[in-house]
Amino acid sequence: MERRQRPRVVIVGAGFGGLECARRLRNTPVDVLLLDRNNYHLFTPLLYQVASSLLNPSDIAQPVRAIIRGAPNVRFRQATATGIDFAAQQVLLEGEEALAYDYVVVAVGSTTNYFGMASLEAGALGLKDLPEALELRNHIIRRLEEASRTDDPAERARLLSFAVIGGGPTGVEYAGALSELVRLVIPGEYPELRDDDVRILLVEALPALLTTCPEDLGGHARDELERRGIEVVTGVRVVGTDGQTLELSDGSNVPAGTVIWAAGVKPEALTAAINVSRSRSGRIEVDGALRLVGLRDAFAIGDAASVGHGQGEVPMLSAPAIQEARAVAANILRDMRGQRLRRFRYRDRGSMATIGRNAAVASIGPLRLRGFVGWIAWLAVHLYFLIGFRNRLLVLLGWGWNYLRFDRPVRIIARARTRP
Amino acid sequence: MERRQRPRVVIVGAGFGGLECARRLRNTPVDVLLLDRNNYHLFTPLLYQVASSLLNPSDIAQPVRAIIRGAPNVRFRQATATGIDFAAQQVLLEGEEALAYDYVVVAVGSTTNYFGMASLEAGALGLKDLPEALELRNHIIRRLEEASRTDDPAERARLLSFAVIGGGPTGVEYAGALSELVRLVIPGEYPELRDDDVRILLVEALPALLTTCPEDLGGHARDELERRGIEVVTGVRVVGTDGQTLELSDGSNVPAGTVIWAAGVKPEALTAAINVSRSRSGRIEVDGALRLVGLRDAFAIGDAASVGHGQGEVPMLSAPAIQEARAVAANILRDMRGQRLRRFRYRDRGSMATIGRNAAVASIGPLRLRGFVGWIAWLAVHLYFLIGFRNRLLVLLGWGWNYLRFDRPVRIIARARTRP
Numbered sequence: 001m002e003r004r005q006r007p008r009v010v011i012v013g014a015g016f017g018g019l020e021c022a023r024r025l026r027n028t029p030v031d032v033l034l035l036d037r038n039n040y041h042l043f044t045p046l047l048y049q050v051a052s053s054l055l056n057p058s059d060i061a062q063p064v065r066a067i068i069r070g071a072p073n074v075r076f077r078q079a080t081a082t083g084i085d086f087a088a089q090q091v092l093l094e095g096e097e098a099l100a101y102d103y104v105v106v107a108v109g110s111t112t113n114y115f116g117m118a119s120l121e122a123g124a125l126g127l128k129d130l131p132e133a134l135e136l137r138n139h140i141i142r143r144l145e146e147a148s149r150t151d152d153p154a155e156r157a158r159l160l161s162f163a164v165i166g167g168g169p170t171g172v173e174y175a176g177a178l179s180e181l182v183r184l185v186i187p188g189e190y191p192e193l194r195d196d197d198v199r200i201l202l203v204e205a206l207p208a209l210l211t212t213c214p215e216d217l218g219g220h221a222r223d224e225l226e227r228r229g230i231e232v233v234t235g236v237r238v239v240g241t242d243g244q245t246l247e248l249s250d251g252s253n254v255p256a257g258t259v260i261w262a263a264g265v266k267p268e269a270l271t272a273a274i275n276v277s278r279s280r281s282g283r284i285e286v287d288g289a290l291r292l293v294g295l296r297d298a299f300a301i302g303d304a305a306s307v308g309h310g311q312g313e314v315p316m317l318s319a320p321a322i323q324e325a326r327a328v329a330a331n332i333l334r335d336m337r338g339q340r341l342r343r344f345r346y347r348d349r350g351s352m353a354t355i356g357r358n359a360a361v362a363s364i365g366p367l368r369l370r371g372f373v374g375w376i377a378w379l380a381v382h383l384y385f386l387i388g389f390r391n392r393l394l395v396l397l398g399w400g401w402n403y404l405r406f407d408r409p410v411r412i413i414a415r416a417r418t419r420p
Numbered sequence: 421m422e423r424r425q426r427p428r429v430v431i432v433g434a435g436f437g438g439l440e441c442a443r444r445l446r447n448t449p450v451d452v453l454l455l456d457r458n459n460y461h462l463f464t465p466l467l468y469q470v471a472s473s474l475l476n477p478s479d480i481a482q483p484v485r486a487i488i489r490g491a492p493n494v495r496f497r498q499a500t501a502t503g504i505d506f507a508a509q510q511v512l513l514e515g516e517e518a519l520a521y522d523y524v525v526v527a528v529g530s531t532t533n534y535f536g537m538a539s540l541e542a543g544a545l546g547l548k549d550l551p552e553a554l555e556l557r558n559h560i561i562r563r564l565e566e567a568s569r570t571d572d573p574a575e576r577a578r579l580l581s582f583a584v585i586g587g588g589p590t591g592v593e594y595a596g597a598l599s600e601l602v603r604l605v606i607p608g609e610y611p612e613l614r615d616d617d618v619r620i621l622l623v624e625a626l627p628a629l630l631t632t633c634p635e636d637l638g639g640h641a642r643d644e645l646e647r648r649g650i651e652v653v654t655g656v657r658v659v660g661t662d663g664q665t666l667e668l669s670d671g672s673n674v675p676a677g678t679v680i681w682a683a684g685v686k687p688e689a690l691t692a693a694i695n696v697s698r699s700r701s702g703r704i705e706v707d708g709a710l711r712l713v714g715l716r717d718a719f720a721i722g723d724a725a726s727v728g729h730g731q732g733e734v735p736m737l738s739a740p741a742i743q744e745a746r747a748v749a750a751n752i753l754r755d756m757r758g759q760r761l762r763r764f765r766y767r768d769r770g771s772m773a774t775i776g777r778n779a780a781v782a783s784i785g786p787l788r789l790r791g792f793v794g795w796i797a798w799l800a801v802h803l804y805f806l807i808g809f810r811n812r813l814l815v816l817l818g819w820g821w822n823y824l825r826f827d828r829p830v831r832i833i834a835r836a837r838t839r840p
Contacts, residue, residue, distance in 0.1 A: 189485035
């Protein structure tokens, strides 16, 4: 392997953490190589809007090369990391030669976790990456088309019953967005259907929704969802599905032709492949400076890293990943200069979830916002953080347009042709 | 089958012809049922811009239901027609009960024609529908990524050699757009590559480009393409490909890691399945009133119909399809009133093709436009005909943005996850 004059930092993953780490190392005396299996960075907080026909994939996905453009010491490579040889200081790649590093940052993020329930893994639709979101969007529109063609009430009820599993922000937001999609589109465009043919159920295993927010916001979200006709069930776990019904832990069965899984994520496979000590949730154990235990040159951040906070770990969200990325970039530079590394401390700046038109809940420091004010706060925060000016402008236009017209524009069932 | 009080017109295909026919029958005393295998209408003239990362699929594809919204006597059904039983007056559907009609309009359009060359069918990428355009877009970006990872000059040359087959408007426009994409993106974002690593070849079997336009415009297009570094070869047919090189009819072989096929279309399979007399090009023979020969209640329009014009047939373009659709809608209403049907006459209003930034050729009646003026004319005509206000606005914004920034925004390799 070639050796460079300047230390080479390999960052595995171009999500919120990996990208921020690369940004912080821009114009510093290191060579940065950013790896990702996709050629784009995904703004995951708005993925549910792609899955509900409101936004185009390219509104929330931007080529990594376009983002790092103009940073002379940062390069990108589309590749899948399969392991890390810590002794040889190499990242192992699928179908390619291994990559030498002086420092490595594991920022691989997380993937849908079905907790080993095979019927859900096979039968439910996830909502964690772009292919899943596109498949979910296509599936919903396909179900409306299928329901419009049948005269059998039982079949129609099956086609139009949707169960969203998981009462965290993703589940709450998707249930609200799905309800809006259906209720905006059916009256004008599906004369064969009535909007109360549609049944949307939200299931949460814990006793309340949005348990990471202060409790009153979860209760408010529940009221808002129920006001929109969504059935909310809490304190019950999902056990399985047969494509017709959902089996619950209290022994009951509820009709659900479509099951959308937003109830859990787990660190990406690489975290298991590298054979280091991990927490119960599968996240990599790190020291106070975010280094893998016992290693000087390997760091982990974001969903892949187990960082203590209160009684447990920091949540798997973009905010801690970004904070950790900044700390790691600074610590790499300190290590190069022979300085002592700094201890990372997570600062919780709050969380928020939107329920639909004019309604969101937000907890920002001491503030508790809800309704229209919460919605405006949610909108401002998400636009601010959307990377790239073009995207911000187009997303704003898309939202404005939808707001004025009560429409969902991106309702095409499109799929790339697979090569033979 | 149920029988209706008002005659039911079944239109097979929601392309330019089918949609226009449905529009013309809106608020008339018939029930219209529009069928299409996709849930969207596709603005095919801009498909090459999706395939060159400039536009999003939803900019040029709109749900049929959104277009016919507000027409109380027009309904849509997503279904694939597999045949027509003219004696029983039924359209046969894939996996569903047959549909009764009083009048049927065959408007199924066309698909890529490889003229029986198996190596091209297997190895070339088409550019006729949305899945093909998305696959082509993904493929081009994937090739740039692969080329950026290799140190082998021969392999890099293979990955970056693109041959566009067909010197009609689609081939000319795609070659121009591909060259712009590559030359805009490589210098800023692929430090591993140089833009003259890329080779783009345009091959046309006839002696000139754009043979449907007056000859000087084809010559002008050739100059513009060559000025952009595209190699243009005319008077030579493509015989086959092995994924590395392109085999030509003069015995020569040229390097081409990617072959893009824009050299021919043929009517969709339904035209062959219905067992009626067809022209040499496979289009359905119709009488002067656009009825299938010998049938009172069955019409064909657009690419599916063989309509005489000059020495041959009307071209397979949107303009004749729309004119024929209007004639058929009027003739159906005349037939219902017991009036004599009118004879269809095609009026050629010209054609146009864009070569890239500030350059297009257009032939509109007696006018011959080129360069910037041709480009403005092309832009105005295409925006005018893009269906739906939102799309027109967003497409205009996308274009304006690209024009100001010299950028190609939609460069993500995205694909819907296929269900297991």
